[in-house]
Amino acid sequence: MQESYLRELLKVDEQEIRLTEKQANILAAAIEIFAEKGYAATATSEIAKRAGVAEGTIFRHYPAKKDLLLAIVKPGVLKLAVPVFASNMVENIFNREFHGIDELLRTFIYNRLDFARQNVAILRIVLQEFAFHPEIKMIIEESFLEQVYPRIKQTVIGFQEAGLLKEMPIKTMVRCIVSPILGFIVTRFLLNPDAEWDEAQEVEHLIDFILKGIEA
Amino acid sequence: MQESYLRELLKVDEQEIRLTEKQANILAAAIEIFAEKGYAATATSEIAKRAGVAEGTIFRHYPAKKDLLLAIVKPGVLKLAVPVFASNMVENIFNREFHGIDELLRTFIYNRLDFARQNVAILRIVLQEFAFHPEIKMIIEESFLEQVYPRIKQTVIGFQEAGLLKEMPIKTMVRCIVSPILGFIVTRFLLNPDAEWDEAQEVEHLIDFILKGIEA
DNA sequence: TCCTTTTGTGAGTGATTACTCACTTATCAT
DNA sequence: ATGATAAGTGAGTAATCACTCACAAAAGGA
Numbered sequence: 001m002q003e004s005y006l007r008e009l010l011k012v013d014e015q016e017i018r019l020t021e022k023q024a025n026i027l028a029a030a031i032e033i034f035a036e037k038g039y040a041a042t043a044t045s046e047i048a049k050r051a052g053v054a055e056g057t058i059f060r061h062y063p064a065k066k067d068l069l070l071a072i073v074k075p076g077v078l079k080l081a082v083p084v085f086a087s088n089m090v091e092n093i094f095n096r097e098f099h100g101i102d103e104l105l106r107t108f109i110y111n112r113l114d115f116a117r118q119n120v121a122i123l124r125i126v127l128q129e130f131a132f133h134p135e136i137k138m139i140i141e142e143s144f145l146e147q148v149y150p151r152i153k154q155t156v157i158g159f160q161e162a163g164l165l166k167e168m169p170i171k172t173m174v175r176c177i178v179s180p181i182l183g184f185i186v187t188r189f190l191l192n193p194d195a196e197w198d199e200a201q202e203v204e205h206l207i208d209f210i211l212k213g214i215e216a
Numbered sequence: 217m218q219e220s221y222l223r224e225l226l227k228v229d230e231q232e233i234r235l236t237e238k239q240a241n242i243l244a245a246a247i248e249i250f251a252e253k254g255y256a257a258t259a260t261s262e263i264a265k266r267a268g269v270a271e272g273t274i275f276r277h278y279p280a281k282k283d284l285l286l287a288i289v290k291p292g293v294l295k296l297a298v299p300v301f302a303s304n305m306v307e308n309i310f311n312r313e314f315h316g317i318d319e320l321l322r323t324f325i326y327n328r329l330d331f332a333r334q335n336v337a338i339l340r341i342v343l344q345e346f347a348f349h350p351e352i353k354m355i356i357e358e359s360f361l362e363q364v365y366p367r368i369k370q371t372v373i374g375f376q377e378a379g380l381l382k383e384m385p386i387k388t389m390v391r392c393i394v395s396p397i398l399g400f401i402v403t404r405f406l407l408n409p410d411a412e413w414d415e416a417q418e419v420e421h422l423i424d425f426i427l428k429g430i431e432a
Numbered sequence: 433t434c435c436t437t438t439t440g441t442g443a444g445t446g447a448t449t450a451c452t453c454a455c456t457t458a459t460c461a462t
Numbered sequence: 463a464t465g466a467t468a469a470g471t472g473a474g475t476a477a478t479c480a481c482t483c484a485c486a487a488a489a490g491g492a
Contacts (some may be wrong), residue, residue, distance in 0.1 A: 236438095
């Protein structure tokens with residue numbers, strides 16, 4: 001894991017984060033082991049060992065083990081959620097030209113697919129640990145309920161008013177759209193990552209499936 | 217948690233299982249705490265405490281902590297997977313009379329929904345722990361790949377040959393069918409169990425969504 | 433009743449845990 | 463170069479961990 005990658009991932013606010021080599025090693029080792037065996041089953045001594053660092057060094061930078069987890073998960077969740085409908089996505093499609101729902105779905109799916117591809121370990125950690133740590137649950141709820149859901153909702157309502165989508169409660173529709181996508185991402189990267197995947201074909205089937213299910 | 221319920225749940229083979237009150241208490245306590253805080257974060261001392269039992273009693277019946285986990289998870293997975301297309305389900309629809317795919321989906325969804333409702337804790341444990349324990353993963357893979365998947369596959373092929381389903385790789389189609397159902401079950405019982413759910417309406421939307429997405 | 437087997441006990445064990453702290457080393461502005 | 467601050471160290475600590483074992487109580491068959 002590259003230090004520059006970590007620095008970019010962990011940058012939550014706009015302020016730059018400086019990482020010494022050892023600090024980057026700690027984060028990289030923690031991400032690896034947390035993803036492998038889970039937070040609770042991971043010993044700080046093991047993280048220190050894999051990072052090539054004294055155990056005290058970890059606690060120099062993170063007051064407690066849980067702070068290390070949050071330092072990984074927090075920016076992970078934010079990067080996972082925030083850019084979903086970011087900058088040149090919804091805006092492009094809505095304000096400039098309209099390529100249809102399938103084009104929007106395609107952009108959305110490939111965007112999150114690529115994110116998942118580059119962050120499998122963190123994805124795994126988030127999925128595994130959010131159930132047990134209220135802090136993580138709160139971060140997810142905040143970023144999802146405040147960033148992701150409203151934008152999807154707004155988009156869906158827009159299409160609904162244009163008469164392109166069938167009548168369905170927004171939450172139900174969002175779940176119907178997100179579930180198969182998440183289902184694909186999870187099987188693709190977590191459940192069966194070693195299978196041979198015809199990703200383009202899968203995505204097209206996915207788009208067709210979702211589209212048929214939601215259009216008027 | 218009732219002793220009779222536990223005895224029924226844990227019955228994997230046909231042989232009856234006798235449980236003393238203390239044994240039932242241990243299992244009930246373990247299910248509770250494992251679901252609450254995860255396997256690795258659960259101390260055997262805590263299980264003993266909540267079960268009202270000496271710590272030694274746990275190890276009298278389960279050689280190691282992991283055996284206690286497996287004693288809970290194994291029958292849970294089997295009951296979750298095996299009866300999916302059991303006895304009077306596929307057979308009824310195929311051999312006797314044909315009520316259409318929607319009727320099949322409806323039966324399937326309500327069946328698994330009711331199972332989830334009665335086994336939320338175990339469902340949570342399985343979902344949380346299978347990633348870290350190869351034994352659990354194997355049990356799931358075996359029961360899914362040998363029991364569930366072939367039956368769904370057979371059913372799907374049947375409908376496909378009748379010209380009722382669109383062309384799509386079987387695995388992709390199964391995933392497209394299962395993902396939204398699982399998505400609903402997970403949000404219904406794990407993510408947002410306290411919300412007010414119009415279950416019947418949700419199920420009908422779900423059926424309509426899936427159906428439109430897969431039919432020719 | 434008596435003997436055998438099963439079930440239950442709880443103090444005890446060594447290993448491991450997250451975390452501390454007095455200390456050394458490196459970084460950097462002046 | 464010098465002093466101040468930050469980064470890094472590793473032996474040490476109390477608590478907790480999963481698990482053991484010698485023993486007691488209960489159950490069950492004769």
